[in-house]
Amino acid sequence: MAIPFKRMxxxxxxxxxxxxxxxxxxxTQGQSxxxxxLAxxxxxxxxxxxxxxxxxxxxFVEAMRSELFDGKSVNIRDFGVFSLSATTQGADTKGKCTMKNIKTVNINFxxxxSVRPNLTSTRAGEKIEFLDLDAPKTKNEGGGTPDEGDNEKPGGGGDDGETPDPAA
Structure with missing residues (x-):
């Protein structure tokens, strides 16, 4: 399966x-x-x-939330590290800097x-492929992507008599 993309x-x-x-x-396609x-x-x-x-x-989710809310980071081997960060408002003095200055708390990952995407991987199970949603629906004779220099029309390409499907 390939990861779809659009040209923006x-x-x-x-x-x-x-x-x-x-x-x-x-x-992202379909429902999350x-x-x-996953189960x-x-x-x-x-x-x-x-x-x-x-x-x-x-x-697992309940335990992870509990540990994060206890001020710890959660390191899951071969997956990654979860931690908290805060969006805050600055104060003029140290004394005026209180918990009221914390506006939002976010979970970082x-x-x-081992799970980070690797674009240069040659192993079949780890190789990421991409699907150009803006490419014409017909197969390109060269097997590659359409002309990348043409920024006017999605899918590039010259005047081959076909109009790309606007619903694509």
Missing amino acids: GRKDPRKDDGVVKFHPQLV VDLDK YIMKDKSSLSLGDIQSVLTN RPSS
Whole structure:
């Protein structure tokens, strides 16, 4: 399965006269996967029942929240580290800096190198493939991507008599 992407034009927000440059933007398709779906997938790879896996995952989430809210980071080997950070408002003096200056608390995740996407991987199970949603539906004779220099039309390409499907 490939990760779909669209070509999106963006200006540099730091420049008033920024030129639009096109960037690939990854697209999430379908509904997000919840703990029940993960448990169902895991059931086929273990001797545990679906209920056992759901119970373990639910307890895992509760334990992780508890440890994070106790001021600790949670390091899951071969997965990553979860920790808390805060968005705060500055104070003029140390004495005026209180918990009231904390506006929001966020959970951060830093993936370990074993799950971090690697674009140069050559192993079949670890290789990431991409699907260009803006490419024409017909196969390109060269087997590669359409002309990347044409920023006017999605999918690039010259005048081959076909109009790209606008619903794509």
